[in-house]
Amino acid sequence: MSEPLALTGAPNEPSATGSVRTLPPSLAAAPARRRAFTEALAAWALAGPAVFFLLALFFLPVIGVFVIAITDWQFGGLTLSFVGLANFREIFADDGFRASLVNTIVYVLIVVPGTLVFGLLIALLIESGKSCRSFYRAIHFLPFMATLTAMAVAWEALLHPTIGLVNQTLAAMGLPTANWLRDENTALPVLAVIGIWQNLGYAMVLFLAGLKSIPQDLYDAADTDGADLWLDRLRTVTLPLLGPVSMFVVIVVALRAFESFDTVKVLTQGGPGHASEMLLYTLYRESFEYLRSGYGAAVAVVFLAIVVTLTLAQVRLMDRRVHYQ
C-alpha cells in the first residue's frame, strides 16, 4: 500500500513548471526536455500502482498457469520438473475432460442461438410500440442481474421431480414428466434453458440499442420503395442493419456461456455421470477439490485458448466499426 503514497510527491513537479507552459514554444524550448522528463515521471507515478497490480495479478499468474501446465508441480511442492505436454495428453485422454469439452460446446451451441432469437424477438416487439417500453425491458433484463446462485436454488425447486411446478404443470396437462436434473438426457439441456433465461435480457438491450441507431430515413426510403408492411421493412432494413450487432451479441453471449459455472455447481455438480460437466466446473474441481494442479492448469490453458480466440474475433469485429485512437 506504499504505492499510492508515493504519488503525492512526484506529480507536483509538472505544476511547478506550469508557468513555463504558457510561454510561446520558442522561448520554452530549453526546459522542454526537462518538462518532458518530469511529465513522463508523473505519468508513470500515476500509473504505478495499476502497473504493479496488472503485473502481479494478471501477467505473473498467466505465466504461472502455463508453467504449472507443462511441469509436474503440485500444491505445496518445492520442486518442479518439465514434463512437456504430458498434462495435455492426460486431459485429452480422460473421458471426463472430453465429455466436459463436448458438453460445453453443446451448451454454447444451444444457449447462443436461443438467446439471440429470443433477445431479438423481444427487442423487436418492445421497439414496435411506444407504450410500457421500460416496463417490458426491466422484466426481461431482471434475470441477468439477479444473483445466479440464488436463482439456481429457485430453479431447483421449480424442477423438483415431485413437488416442482414444472412437473406439476406437465402432469396436469397429461404430458410426461422427468427428473430433469438427475436424467443424463435432460440435465445439460435444462442448464442451457436456464442459460438462455439468464442471458436473453442482455441480448435484448444490445438489440434495442442497435435498433435505435437505425436512421429513420432508411425506413422512409423503404416506404417510398413500397415496403410498407412491417414484415417487409423488417426484411429489407432492420435485419440487415442489425448484422454487426448480432455478431457482437453472438460473441459476448458465447463468452458468457463458456464461463458458466454457478448453475453447474448448484444444480448438478456435473452429473449424472459427466452428463452436465462443463469446462469451468472441471477446472474448479480438479484444481481445488482434487488438488490436481497440472490437470487443472492444462484445463485452464485450453479454456484460455477458447476465450482468447473468441475475444479476438470480437475485437476485430468492433474495430471495423469504432476506432480507439
Add this chain to the structure above:
Amino acid sequence: MSINMHPNRLLQPSAIVRHAVLLTTGALILVPVVWMVSLSIKPPGEIFRASFSFWPAQFYGVENYTKALTEAPLPRYMGNGLIVCALILGLQILVCAPCAYALAKIRFPGRDLLFAMVLIGLLLPHQVLSLPLFVLGYQLGILNGYAALIFPYVVSPFGIFLFRQFFKTIPDDVVHAARLDGLSEIAIVWKIMVPMALPAVIAFSIFSVVGHWNDLFWPLIVVRDQSLMPPPLGIIAFKTEEAGNDYGPLMAASTLVVLPLVIAFLAAQKWFIQGMTGGAVK
C-alpha cells in the same frame, strides 16, 4: 408520427398482439422469481403438497424469514458481501483512475505498452488465473479472509479502459487550466477528471458491485469460514446444511440475497443497463 397519438391505436390488433406476447414472455421469465417468493412464505406442509397457488393457505413468511435470518447467518453473509464489494470498488477506482488519466491526457514513453497491457488484461478471464492467484494468496498467508476475497480484483483492466475512454472526451483545455491554477496531476485526477466523468464512474460501480455481489467462483475457492462468506457462498452453505428438507427458509434466504440488487435495479434501470453492458449501450 401523429398517428401514434391517436387513442384508437391502443386497440389496433398489432398493439394487442405486442402486449399479449410481451406480457406472456415477461410472465414466463418471472416464474422462477415468483415461485421463489411464493415458496418463501409457505409452510413445509404446503410446499410438499403440490399446488399451483401463489399465495399460501397459511401464511408462513414470518417463520421462514426469521429462520433464514437466524439459523443461517444471513445478515453476516450480506454484510460480508457489502464490505467486500465496497472495498473492491474503492480500491479499483483508486488504482484505475490515475492510470486512466495518464493514458488519456499525458504523452509519455511507454504509454502504448501500458495500454497494450491493459488490453491484454481485458482479454484474460479471472477463472483461468485462479490457480496461481490461489498460490499467491497462500504465499501471502491471506487465504480465508477478506483480503483473499478482494486482492485479485484490486486493479480492473475494464475500469482503466472505461475511464480512459471517458477522460479522452474531456477537453485538454480543462487540464491546462487546472495546471495553471497550480493543481498537481493527482489533484487533477480526483478534483477535475473523476467528478467530470461521473457517468463512467457510476456505470463502472454498478458493473463492479453487481459482478462481485453475485460471484461464486472465487469465494468458493478461498473462503472456508462461514463468518467470511459472501451471499452466494452462504446460500450454498445453507442449502448443504438443510439438505433439501427445508425449502421455505432456503427460498427466503435466496429472496433476501437477490432483493438488494433488484430494488436498486428497478430504481435506476437505465444506469444498470448501461453499467452491465459495459457501456455498449448508451
